[in-house]
Amino acid sequence: FVLLLLVPETPSFLANNNQRPKAIEILKKVRYDITDSEILKNSTQDNTKKISKTKISDLFSPSVRSAFIIGITLNIFRQITGINIVTYYAPKIFLSSGIETPHFAMLLVASVTVINILATLISIWLIDKVGRRPLLITSTFGMMIFLLILSASFFINPTNLPIFVMISLMGFTSSFAIGLGSVSWLINSEIYPMHIRGKANGIATFVNWVSNYLVATSFLSLIHNFGQGSTFLFFACICFLALIFSIKKVPETKGKSFLEIQKFFKK
Structure with missing residues (x-):
């Protein structure tokens, strides 16, 4: 339980819930070699479909x-x-x-x-x-x-x-x-x-x-x-x-x- 408190939210979830700056911050922490273009690509993938609307x-x-x-x-x-x-x-x-x-x-x-x-x-x-x-x-x-x-x-x-x-x-x-x-x-x-x-x-x-x-x-x-x-x-x-x-x-x-x-x- 204590260790789970240290686990960050997934960047994709944050990006799909209008928290892109935080998503980019986490991506840079977990992937030191990621480029700005990759960040943009990762943070906008499938963003047209909101998770909350899925059935x-x-x-x-x-x-x-x-x-x-x-x-x-x-x-x-x-x-x-x-x-x-x-x-x-x-x-x-x-x-x-x-x-x-x-x-x-x-x-x-x-x-x-x-x-x-x-x-x-x-x-x-x-x-x-x-x-x-x-x-x-x-x-x-x-x-x-x-x-x-x-x-x-x-x-x-x-x-x-x-x-x-x-x-x-x-x-x-x-x-x-x-x-x-x-x-x-x-x-x-x-x-x-x-x-x-x-x-x-x-x-x-x-x-x-x-x-x-x-x-x-x-x-x-x-x-x-x-x-x-x-x-x-x-x-x-x-x-x-x-x-x-x-x-x-x-x-x-x-x-x-x-x-x-x-x-x-x-x-």
Whole structure:
């Protein structure tokens, strides 16, 4: 809470609410290399549409609909590919693989968490170097492969099953963190017109957590009715759908201005 008191208002909001001098002041503080022409461009983007006049129905207008569908779908895939299954149920998964000591299982869970943090840091470094799409495609492909390995491990049940489970969960988590985990939020922040961005991101966040709830509450029932091998195979198939969606539908936003992104969606 205390730190949030230090966070400035967004320049775009200030500009769209007749506070352009303050918007320019904040832009100069957060971007030392910004030019006067860029300030003018940023402060006047989409100013013809007032934020206060937007309606939920505007999300389905021709100029916004495609971006909204992509943003919502990415957030759905972010959850239904199974990342929070690992977060919530990793101890149970490790114990079911044959690990007999709960303490050791928790150490493995901690290791998965560390891997997640490291992969997220790598993603931060890569996201503006290689672009959003390559990270997203690599991420969903890696998630699918590691879930297939996890599924096959439970079907085959080798003597060294715990090792396969550990490698699979670490690989799956790192694949998620390096792409889908971070890129989905970033793309949602970039693709919407300014006048509707707040509402669009709010709904996308709501859909994200509803999807999380549905997956988290259904996982144990899936395990009980279909077994672990089939359940993880199901999530691998969802990762495959996320991969196809990323290839076919998600645009590259790296290095593109707000207006360039909007032109893409208006085609």
